[in-house]
Every structure is written in structure tokens, then in C-alpha cells.
Amino acid sequence: MNDSMDSMPLENPQHRIAALADQCVQCGLCLPVCPTYALDGNESESPRGRIAIAAALARGQVSASAALREPLDHCLGCLGCERVCPAGVRYEALLIETRALLGPAPERPRFLLEIVKRPRLNRWVQRLARWTGASHWPRRILPASWRAALALASSHNTSKPNPSPPLPRKVGRKAGIVALFPGCAASVQDADAERAAQTLLTAAGFQVVRMPAFCCGALDRHDGAIREGDAAAARLQRAWTKSGADCLVTVTPGCLSTLRGALPGVRVDDPYRLLAEHIDELSFEPLPARFALHVPCTQANVARSDTALMQLLQRIPQLALTRLPAPPYCCGAAGSHVLQFPERAARLRESVLMQIETLDVQGLLSSNMGCRLHLAAGLQEKAPALPTLHPLTLLVQQWIPS
Numbered sequence: 001m002n003d004s005m006d007s008m009p010l011e012n013p014q015h016r017i018a019a020l021a022d023q024c025v026q027c028g029l030c031l032p033v034c035p036t037y038a039l040d041g042n043e044s045e046s047p048r049g050r051i052a053i054a055a056a057l058a059r060g061q062v063s064a065s066a067a068l069r070e071p072l073d074h075c076l077g078c079l080g081c082e083r084v085c086p087a088g089v090r091y092e093a094l095l096i097e098t099r100a101l102l103g104p105a106p107e108r109p110r111f112l113l114e115i116v117k118r119p120r121l122n123r124w125v126q127r128l129a130r131w132t133g134a135s136h137w138p139r140r141i142l143p144a145s146w147r148a149a150l151a152l153a154s155s156h157n158t159s160k161p162n163p164s165p166p167l168p169r170k171v172g173r174k175a176g177i178v179a180l181f182p183g184c185a186a187s188v189q190d191a192d193a194e195r196a197a198q199t200l201l202t203a204a205g206f207q208v209v210r211m212p213a214f215c216c217g218a219l220d221r222h223d224g225a226i227r228e229g230d231a232a233a234a235r236l237q238r239a240w241t242k243s244g245a246d247c248l249v250t251v252t253p254g255c256l257s258t259l260r261g262a263l264p265g266v267r268v269d270d271p272y273r274l275l276a277e278h279i280d281e282l283s284f285e286p287l288p289a290r291f292a293l294h295v296p297c298t299q300a301n302v303a304r305s306d307t308a309l310m311q312l313l314q315r316i317p318q319l320a321l322t323r324l325p326a327p328p329y330c331c332g333a334a335g336s337h338v339l340q341f342p343e344r345a346a347r348l349r350e351s352v353l354m355q356i357e358t359l360d361v362q363g364l365l366s367s368n369m370g371c372r373l374h375l376a377a378g379l380q381e382k383a384p385a386l387p388t389l390h391p392l393t394l395l396v397q398q399w400i401p402s
């Protein structure tokens, strides 16, 4: 299917959507892995239902009423469906094309997202959240999206990681040059993980070049704001060319798909696979503890680096891990979904929190910033003392400099 589509590019977006949708044989094998189908039990909130709606919209058989676009707006983009589909339906491409056709959802908190995309303003929101506490704002003053954003920002650093060790002295070129892309919100919220990646990649023999911090365009592209997404892609291409690197990494798997789309032919990965390829260069202090390892949808379905991450964490002697979540996976954070639909996001999170509650663990690890903050915000009520960390932060804490 992909070959014929690629060899005959379709200029018209409606034709492209219809061609993508026609690959679906309606077998329903994707339904059991779809978190929104599990939440509502409606066919229209399933991958198969969304594909049928997209096809009908693209063919002009129905008009884009609020009731029809709502299931498309609710989609988390977790790509559990794409991973299991036996017909090879390119669901992500179909979703992005369809949202571009419809334009951003009415619930999209544009102003808030413009702040999230700017690291300096993002720091300001983080300070405001820590100063006020998210729950102290009366409902009538702040819209739900803002209260959700403050809850995420104030959940940061439920643990206090040790300061990162200094960069290793040997800054080699033997393993290649890596461009580290900090992103937008992640450059603020995942600053510790970014420093950890820099340290560990250098120790593994890479030269690391830090790129400027800006939004990769995922927030816009996944919400149907394609012009803004294209502008971000152009900025990224310029920054990549300047970097002189061999490959690009991000510590946030949620950005990976957009980064790969903007840089065709470039190796774009998360740090785990690179580190796992040079695992013999790294050694770690023992840690006699049990942690829950939350594997975000984008890490499992896009980065596909969960095995490499497990390999690295298992190099920490005495560390025991329990992998989460059980299907149908998504915690509900899903880019801007947690800001657009905070009530649905909280319902999706509940099943993951219940899984954590049944475990006797000393901490929670999750690579994706949005997932980690969303889960940490939920844990503030249920298990406020449980630290939440990026796995790279734990790895660098235990790393033994050579």
C-alpha cells in the first residue's frame, strides 16, 4: 500500500485521506488496544470508527458537524492501532491529514499553547504554578485548560534529583556527533534529563552538540495547525544543517515522529538506542530499590526503544523494575489532549494510577514529559511522596564516571 501511495503522490488532501482510509479492511483488531474505545465503548471513538468518519468527510458524504469531528478531536495519537494493524494502515498520516482538513478544534487553547511553546514563558507558568498551587484558583476565574496546565507545572520535581555529575573529560568523536534537540516545554521541564543525556552520551564516546530550544511543531501538526507546523519544520531543518551532527536525539519521545517527518533521511532517535549500542562504555552503582517503569505510547509505538531502555536500566545492579501500563496503555496526556480535554485525560490516567497503587515501589520512571507530569499530578493526591523521574535522570545518578 505504501509503495503505491509513494509512487503516485496525490495532490489533493481529500484524495490522500480517502486513499489512506481505503487501506482499512475493518477487521477490528485495533479496537482492543484503543484507549478511547475502552473509555467510551463507542465505535466512533475507535480507530475503525474514526477512519470511517475521515473517509466520509474526505469524500464529501457528510459535513464536518461538531458531533462528527468530536471523536477525531478526542484521538490521543497514541498509535497503538497503527502498531497492531495487519493491513498496514498509516493511521497517523490519516489523522494528521484529516485534522489539517478540519482545522484546529474549537476547544484548542491557542493562547495557552503559544505560552507552552516558548521556553521563557513556560518558566514563568512554572513559577506561577509553584507559587500559587494549581488547586487554589477558583473555577470561575481560570478555564479548565489553564487549571490543567498549572496542575502539570506544579507537579514538576516531586523528587529532587541529585545534581548531574560534571561532563566526562573525554569528549571523543569515535562514536559520532549527536545533535541534542531540547524542544520547547521539555527544555524547561526535562532540563535534568537533557543534561543527563549529554553526560551519558559523552561517556559513551559521542560528541554532543546542543541545538537551540524551540517547538518541533508537534503540538501544531497534531492539532491541525499545519502552517505553524510547517514553519517549525523549516526552522528545525535550518538548525539541523548548522549543527554538523550525524544524528539527532531528543529526550522526549512525543517529539520523535514530527522530528523524523521534518528531517527525512536523518537518523532521529532517543538516546537509549544510542547508549545501548555502546553499553560496555557505561557502568553503574547498585540501587537496591523497586521502580515502576511507565513506557509512554510514543516510546513503545514510535521510538520503539523500550527494549534498549530496559537493557540500560538492568545494568544498574539490584534495581528491580515493573513495567507499566497494561493495555490499552495511554495515560491521557497525549500532547495538548490533557489541556483540551482535562476531564477525559483524568479518566484515562485513573487506570494507570490504579496499577501503580497496587505496586510496592520506591519511584516512578517515565520518559515522556507530558506523561510524567500528568501522572505526577495524579499521584499528588494518592501517593504524594512517590518520586517521579525521567529514566535518564536515574541512570546518570547511578553512573560511575571512569
Ligand code: SF4
Binding pocket: 023, 024, 025, 026, 027, 028, 029, 030, 031, 047, 048, 051, 081, 084, 085, 086, 087, 088, 089
Ligand atoms: S486493525 Fe487496521 S484494518 Fe483492522 S479495523 Fe483497525 S485500522 Fe482497519
Ligand code: SF4
Binding pocket: 033, 034, 035, 036, 037, 045, 046, 047, 050, 074, 075, 076, 077, 078, 079, 080, 081, 082, 091
Ligand atoms: S491513535 Fe490511539 S486513541 Fe487514536 S484511534 Fe489509535 S489507538 Fe485509539
